[in-house]
Amino acid sequence: MSESNPEIGRSIDVGGIRTNYHDLGAGFPLLMIHGSGPGVSGYVNWRTVMNPLAADRRVIIPDMVGFGFTDRPEGQVYNADAWVDQAIGLLDALGIAQADIVGNSFGGALALKLAIRHPTRLRRIVLMGSAGIDFPITEGLEAVWGYEPSPANMRRLLDIFAFDRSLISDDLAQLRYQASIQPGFQESFSAMFPAPRQRWVRALASDEAQIRTIAHEVLLVHGREDRVIPLQSSIRLTSLLPRAQLHVFGRCGHWTQIEQAARFTRLVRDFLSEASADEPLAPVLAEPALA
8 A cells, every 4th residue: 555645555457457456354355346436446435444344354445447546548448348357357367266245336236247247256245325227317326427526516426425414524525526636537537427327327237137147145235315326226136136135224325334334344244254155165266466
């Protein structure tokens, strides 16, 4: 981790993309995929829970291409296929044959696609405020994907994300605004989800018949007052996934991992620790050469 910027961790080549990631702890691996807010990075998304989760497992937190401090190759196409390939490529590069996964919002949609396309690479799945099915785009998600950089606009977004307004300050809004205007950040972000944006909800969605085939144990976590991804999305996913359970936090918005950090951590640790003999571990691949 960089002393000057904690968002910068290790670096590894993933299919020609120099990928920034954090690698903490030891034990069965847990891949954590961030959401799609402006200026987001894996560290910013998971900073409140990553160290407690790494107490008894290996936690891998990448910046998906187009986000954070992963390279943005010229001509890069930003879509679910590219992000899924990057996630699998990262596991391959790190010599990880199978992992648990936590996906936040956009990251949850990717976790579902990973489970459908590469089922043996995942053991247990946690979906937090997850996209992944088609739903009428919310005003909140429209505002997130349509963000135009300014301190005032970032403050409005933060107010949308959190139920607890005491978590939001002008200083935090200024900090996240500055993050969103680092070189290349807004250019890649604005290229991902241009208007009309309902099509990108649909592009991230998986076919419901395919979701029904996911045999993994799945924990869904959602804030009741989420204004970005509607609670009904997780309720619908719970009805589709054969081995699903849903935990709803009241008085909580889209920032479950921040507004309910301790409870979220306990919930996820307990769920992942329940993995049993019917979820066999895959063989470990060769260790990677780190950059």
